[in-house]
Amino acid sequence: MIEGLKVVAFDADDTLWENEPLFRDAERKVADILSEYGNFEYISDELYKVEFKNMEDYGFGAKAYTLSMIENAVNLSGGKLTGEQVKLILESGRTILHNPATPLPGVTETLGKLQADGRYRLVLLTKGDLLDQEHKIDRSGLGKYFSHIEIVSNKSQKEYGILCDKLGIRLDELMMVGNSFKSDIEPVLKLDGWGVFIPFHVLWKLEHTEEYDHHRLFKVERFNEILDILL
Numbered sequence: 704m705i706e707g708l709k710v711v712a713f714d715a716d717d718t719l720w721e722n723e724p725l726f727r728d729a730e731r732k733v734a735d736i737l738s739e740y741g742n743f744e745y746i747s748d749e750l751y752k753v754e755f756k757n758m759e760d761y762g763f764g765a766k767a768y769t770l771s772m773i774e775n776a777v778n779l780s781g782g783k784l785t786g787e788q789v790k791l792i793l794e795s796g797r798t799i800l801h802n803p804a805t806p807l808p809g810v811t812e813t814l815g816k817l818q819a820d821g822r823y824r825l826v827l828l829t830k831g832d833l834l835d836q837e838h839k840i841d842r843s844g845l846g847k848y849f850s851h852i853e854i855v856s857n858k859s860q861k862e863y864g865i866l867c868d869k870l871g872i873r874l875d876e877l878m879m880v881g882n883s884f885k886s887d888i889e890p891v892l893k894l895d896g897w898g899v900f901i902p903f904h905v906l907w908k909l910e911h912t913e914e915y916d917h918h919r920l921f922k923v924e925r926f927n928e929i930l931d932i933l934l
Contacts, residue, residue: 704933705897708823709872711933713814713849714881715829715836717903718926720804720843724905726768729795733772736791740779750775751908758909762856764832769796804839809927814848820934826851828866828879830858830886858886860894880929885912892917899929 716722730750734743741749753775754768761767772792776784817825827849829836836854840846851870855862867874878897881887888898889912900914900922921932 704822705878707876708878708897708933709876710826710867710870711817711823711878711880712826712828712866714879714883714887715827715839716831717882717905718807718880718887718901719810719827719845720802720806720839722802722804722839723903723907725799725802726765726907727905729768729772729799732795733776733792736788737776737779746775746779749779753778755909762832763830764835765796765799766832766835768799769793772796800835800838802839802842804843806843806845807926809925811845813927813929814845816930817933818848823878823933824851824870825849826853826866826870828853828855828858828862830855858883858890860890863890863894863896878933882906883910884914885910888920892919895919897921899923899932901926 713719730747731743734746737746740746750771754771757767757771757774761770769792772795773789776788776792814825817823825848827840831854833854840852846852853866863877863879864874867877874894874896877891878899879887879891880899880901882901882903883906884900888900891898896919898917898920900920901924923929
């Protein structure tokens with residue numbers, strides 16, 4: 704139990720349900736489609752460059768990713784991409800949008816226990832495409848555990864500050880739980896909040912950053928270990 708803590712916020716993708724592996728599967732399928740233009744490593748590296756360039760315009764999510772995959776394919780093919788290849792790339796991107804959002808092990812039980820305990824206000828803070836994230840939250844069946852759900856285009860200190868203002872709490876009364884040190888943990892620590900870092904076995908290249916220890920940071924391997932920290 705942490706004295707003064709009022710709100711526990713949770714990331715969604717790859718914290719509550721699996722997400723990034725679907726992007727990697729789509730990437731491999733598209734690399735197969737474009738195999739005449741290079742191997743998987745080359746196509747993946749070029750895609751990363753396109754994604755990074757497009758971030759300011761497209762933001763995050765499956766739709767932005769699909770647009771970047773098509774642009775990368777056009778670039779690699781020298782404009783020779785066929786209509787059939789575009790169709791296959793679109794279908795690969797669409798599979799990501801059909802993510803079943805099945806809760807990861809221990810998620811449902813842990814959220815249920817925290818909600819029943821009533822000690823903290825539980826909120827969901829996720830970034831990405833609004834419609835896609837709404838659909839995943841609905842499919843997961845986890846929305847009922849959160850008193851507030853926020854879908855944002857990015858997660859920086861600014862967004863966490865706005866969240867605390869909306870909830871009427873101080874920044875040091877917030878704990879963020881997530882799998883990305885860059886988006887979920889570091890911004891909150893810099894604002895004197897608390898973090899629970901749950902690494903996932905797959906991490907998007909743009910989320911890589913240096914990790915470090917902090918007196919307000921907990922690192923766990925399993926989601927239900929949060930209960931040992933909070934109760």
